[in-house]
């Protein structure tokens with residue numbers, strides 16, 4: 001929907017002439033019409049406000065943080081639960097992207113963007129948990145705590161790619177329904 005703004009008019013009660021009020025002007029700024037008649041204010045005309053419609057279309061590009069945080073939490077939970085199956089961790093990282101892209105419901109580009117944010121947050125947390133608690137990975141910690149950051153970063157990038165694809169798929173599913 002486009003933004004709308006009311007445009008005020010002054011109408012002369014003598015000659016019937018109109019004057020369109022400019023931004024910031026009010027009836028109090030005028031003594032009266034040129035003909036000597038008095039002005040009356042009327043708001044009959046509605047004009048589309050372009051600056052408002054621009055801000056709405058910008059809003060469409062935004063990241064939906066609520067869905068991204070929910071999706072990120074799902075990345076962590078699903079990946080940890082499904083990792084007992086072969087490729088389960090990848091599937092667990094991938095599915096939340098589809099869900100977020102579907103929920104955001106704003107085209108495949110926006111689905112990808114929100115998927116990337118979901119994957120980065122979820123993947124980073126997942127990476128920290130994995131390297132800290134996984135008995136196979138945790139011995140790597142003897143190389144220093146920076147290993148946690150590097151591992152989390154890799155997981156975040158990997159998850160971001162999966163969820164970007166998932167976000168696109170989710171948005172396309174939404175479009176089809």
Ligand SMILES: [Zn+2]
Nearest residue numbers: 012015033035
């Ligand atoms: Zn007049």
